[in-house]
Amino acid sequence: xxxxxxxxxxxxDAPWPVTKDELIDYANRTGAPQQVIENLEDxxxxxxLYETLEEIWPDYPTDEDFGYSDEEPLN
Numbered sequence: 001x002x003x004x005x006x007x008x009x010x011x012x013d014a015p016w017p018v019t020k021d022e023l024i025d026y027a028n029r030t031g032a033p034q035q036v037i038e039n040l041e042d043x044x045x046x047x048x049l050y051e052t053l054e055e056i057w058p059d060y061p062t063d064e065d066f067g068y069s070d071e072e073p074l075n
Contacts, residue, residue: 012053016052017049019050020050024040
């Protein structure tokens with residue numbers, strides 16, 4: 001399973017929490033590329049809910065990863 005920001009954007013707005021099957025259905029309905037569908041199909045079979053994208057891709061970058069912070073002034 002390989003994730004990148006381009007792939008993640010296809011499921012970032014999914015109606016969380018979702019099951020694996022609901023997430024695959026969402027990705028299909030929104031026109032996600034086949035690689036995204038294949039990545040989702042590689043998730044473990046379970047009826048457990050995924051609460052966030054970070055549960056699927058633990059290394060999903062956050063604003064902190066890019067050095068952004070609400071406390072820093074914008075220049």
